[in-house]
Amino acid sequence: MTDDSAKLVAVSEAIDSLCTIEITGRGVVGALAAAARAAQGGALCLRAARELARRVQPGDTVVIATGLPTYPWFCGEQDGPVGAATLARALVLGLAARPVIVTEAIHVDMCRAAVRGAGLYARGVDDALRLPTTVGVVEFPTDPERADREATRLLERLRPKAMIAIERPGANEHGHYHASKGYRLTDHCAKIDGLFARGKAAGVYTVGIGDGGNELGCAVIRDTVVARVPYGAKCQCPCAGSVVPAFVPDHLVIAAISNWGAYGIEAALGLVLERRELVHDRDLDRRVHELCAAAEANNNGPGLLDPGTDAVPTEVHGDFVRLLGFMIQSGIDFGRLYKEPRYPWLRHVEAPSGRSPAQREDIPR
Numbered sequence: 001m002t003d004d005s006a007k008l009v010a011v012s013e014a015i016d017s018l019c020t021i022e023i024t025g026r027g028v029v030g031a032l033a034a035a036a037r038a039a040q041g042g043a044l045c046l047r048a049a050r051e052l053a054r055r056v057q058p059g060d061t062v063v064i065a066t067g068l069p070t071y072p073w074f075c076g077e078q079d080g081p082v083g084a085a086t087l088a089r090a091l092v093l094g095l096a097a098r099p100v101i102v103t104e105a106i107h108v109d110m111c112r113a114a115v116r117g118a119g120l121y122a123r124g125v126d127d128a129l130r131l132p133t134t135v136g137v138v139e140f141p142t143d144p145e146r147a148d149r150e151a152t153r154l155l156e157r158l159r160p161k162a163m164i165a166i167e168r169p170g171a172n173e174h175g176h177y178h179a180s181k182g183y184r185l186t187d188h189c190a191k192i193d194g195l196f197a198r199g200k201a202a203g204v205y206t207v208g209i210g211d212g213g214n215e216l217g218c219a220v221i222r223d224t225v226v227a228r229v230p231y232g233a234k235c236q237c238p239c240a241g242s243v244v245p246a247f248v249p250d251h252l253v254i255a256a257i258s259n260w261g262a263y264g265i266e267a268a269l270g271l272v273l274e275r276r277e278l279v280h281d282r283d284l285d286r287r288v289h290e291l292c293a294a295a296e297a298n299n300n301g302p303g304l305l306d307p308g309t310d311a312v313p314t315e316v317h318g319d320f321v322r323l324l325g326f327m328i329q330s331g332i333d334f335g336r337l338y339k340e341p342r343y344p345w346l347r348h349v350e351a352p353s354g355r356s357p358a359q360r361e362d363i364p365r
Contacts, residue, residue: 011331012046012268018323019045019255019264024301024310028229029211033254035224044253045261048164048207049268051251055161055205058096061129063154063163064088065140065196065216067107069188070300071179076107077300078114078292079309080167083209083262085114085288087164088135090266090278092120098129100136100158104190111137113295117288118280125157140190147191151198162205163196164265167258170216170245172235178243180212182231192216193247206249209261211310214243220252257310260320267324274332279325282318289314 020033036044056062064087066080081103088099101111112122121127121134128136138154141147169177169185170193177189196216200206208217213225213232222244226233235243255261263279270278280288289307298304301311308314 007331007334008271009043009046011271011327012043014327015046015264015267015324016044018320018327019260021256023256023312023316026212028213029254029256031224031228032213032221035221036252036254039220040251045264045268046271048251048253048265049272051205052091052162052265053095053269053272056091056095056097057161059098061098061100061158061160062091063158063160063195063199064099064101065103065163065165065168065192066101066111067103067190068167068169068179068215069104069106069185070298070303071181071183071185073298073303074106074185074188076110076297077167077309078289078297078307079258079300081107081111081114081292081297082288082309083166083259084111085118085120085135086280086285087166087262087266088115089118089120089280090269092133092135094269094273094275094278096132098134098136100125100128100138100160102138102140102154102190102192102195104142104188105139108137108139110292110295110297113291114288117291118284129158140192140195142188142190144191148194151195154195155198155202160199160204162207163199164207164209165192165196165216165249166209166262167211168192168208168216169214170247172239172241172244173246174239174241176235176237176239176241178214178235178237180214180229180231180243182234182236182243184235184237184239193245196247196249200250207251207253208249209253209255209258211255211258211261214245215258216245216247217249217252218244219246219248221254257312259309259317263321263324267328270328271331276325276329276332279328280321281325282322285318285321286314289317
């Protein structure tokens with residue numbers, strides 16, 4: 001399917017629609033997604049996928065930041081690490097990229113488990129930069145001074161072509177990090193904002209994926225978050241600021257669940273590259289969730305270590321990726337429809353004009 005195909009755009013609109021279905025009952029994703037589309041000129045997942053396909057060459061590094069400490073345990077949730085692992089898989093299979101995940105020390109084991117669930121090796125940076133099907137998982141400091149030094153070091157070492165934050169908190173206008181309900185997380189969060197800010201200043205393509213307004217990247221739609229999200233304008237911590245991170249990325253993807261935004265980019269990348277296999281299947285999705293939960297990532301909502309994200313069980317996530325995969329395969333097939341019929345047994349059926357359906361000029365395009 002050519003990149004300027006009207007059908008590609010149509011299918012990408014369906015991807016965005018599916019990713020932003022109000023499944024969790026929070027009641028804000030519609031407004032946030034509409035604001036993101038209005039601010040950025042339309043398609044969310046497709047724009048990110050196109051830029052990734054354009055910028056990332058075989059062997060290039062893509063940094064993926066994830067991990068949001070959940071109150072009151074201040075441990076990780078499955079939203080973020082799961083999507084980071086499956087998106088890393090798509091980047092490896094589709095672009096031969098070298099993904100490196102950065103996160104807090106408390107999230108390293110769960111991210112490694114999720115990566116293994118996605119069928120990839122979870123190793124250190126040296127292995128990730130030289131081996132195929134391998135993802136680096138790196139601890140990033142919570143101390144601001146150490147984080148600043150690490151940002152400089154990592155950028156010089158990795159020279160990434162893109163940086164993607166998935167369900168990743170960011171510092172607000174007062175330098176504090178918050179949960180979606182306005183609780184302060186500052187002391188427990190790695191200070192990854194500086195890494196993204198330095199990367200963007202150096203020309204690295206930056207993407208934020210969020211679902212509630214407190215995630216890195218949501219500054220693109222700050223006014224909508226402040227107006228529509230509970231505690232968006234004023235947190236529940238002494239800083240009395242917004243929950244919106246100050247960093248503004250090159251692009252923002254809003255989804256009902258942040259993992260679904262990562263899945264949506266997978267799907268759009270599969271559409272652009274005509275590679276259905278870039279969208280993982282329901283069995284792999286379950287495996288990633290289960291291994292992530294076993295590594296003590298909780299199902300945020302009930303706060304249990306059962307496989308699932310944002311109180312949505314794995315069976316529903318499996319149904320979601322199955323729908324995405326079907327949509328992408330259909331989009332790829334219909335993109336080829338006028339070169340040859342979609343179904344082989346219709347290949348030799350002639351149109352009334354005597355020309356094959358693929359040759360007829362009167363068929364609406």
